[in-house]
Amino acid sequence: MLLMAALSVPSAANAQTFWQCAPFARVFSGIQLFGAAGTWWNQAIGKYAQGSAPKAGSVLVFKAIGSMRSGHVATVTQVISDRIIKVTHANWGVRGKVERDVTVMDASAKGDWSAVKVWYGPIHDMGIKAYPTYGFIYSGAKAVAKGAEAAAAKALHYDADTISG
Numbered sequence: 001m002l003l004m005a006a007l008s009v010p011s012a013a014n015a016q017t018f019w020q021c022a023p024f025a026r027v028f029s030g031i032q033l034f035g036a037a038g039t040w041w042n043q044a045i046g047k048y049a050q051g052s053a054p055k056a057g058s059v060l061v062f063k064a065i066g067s068m069r070s071g072h073v074a075t076v077t078q079v080i081s082d083r084i085i086k087v088t089h090a091n092w093g094v095r096g097k098v099e100r101d102v103t104v105m106d107a108s109a110k111g112d113w114s115a116v117k118v119w120y121g122p123i124h125d126m127g128i129k130a131y132p133t134y135g136f137i138y139s140g141a142k143a144v145a146k147g148a149e150a151a152a153a154k155a156l157h158y159d160a161d162t163i164s165g
Contacts, residue, residue, distance in 0.1 A: 019090035019098055025073040028088060029059050031139050038064030038071020041134035049138040052112045054085045058136040060104070060116070065132065074118075076136070077101055083111065093121035 022037045031048060033040045041061045044050055054060070054076050062072035074089035083106040090098045103119040106112075107130035114135070120127040 018096035021073050021089055021091045024090035025059050025075050029075040031059050036070040037073040044137045052135045054079050058138045060136055061134040063132040
């Protein structure tokens with residue numbers, strides 16, 4: 001909630017904040033993954049549920065490609081339809097800045113969100129390029145359970161595999 005307040009209140013310090021997409025998505029979504037955005041999909045295996053259907057609060061993971069060497073991540077803020085969502089993300093249309101409730105459209109042939117087009121503010125339209133994605137990482141019960149297992153293991157001096165069976 002503090003992040004939401006910081007983002008909504010203009011200040012000299014806030015105006016100077018430069019956000020990369022991954023640290024912003026981590027703070028905004030609560031999904032605790034680190035490193036380049038394009039690595040989040042594989043990092044999430046066994047820690048977070050993953051899938052091809054957008055859900056509010058999930059993180060859409062873009063694949064690393066030539067024009068986006070580190071990939072990209074964006075947090076879903078609203079599901080408009082089966083092919084249109086809104087996301088909040090950083091470092092896309094305006095370098096280092098946060099953009100709220102940006103329209104993203106499923107551009108995949110199968111309707112599986114494996115390619116998307118993103119609203120691009122500087123041209124006031126959907127971007128012409130379709131970007132490949134891995135899918136969505138969901139926050140929730142699986143992540144909370146893993147955190148609880150890790151905390152219990154640490155408190156009891158066991159490894160997490162012993163706790164989870």
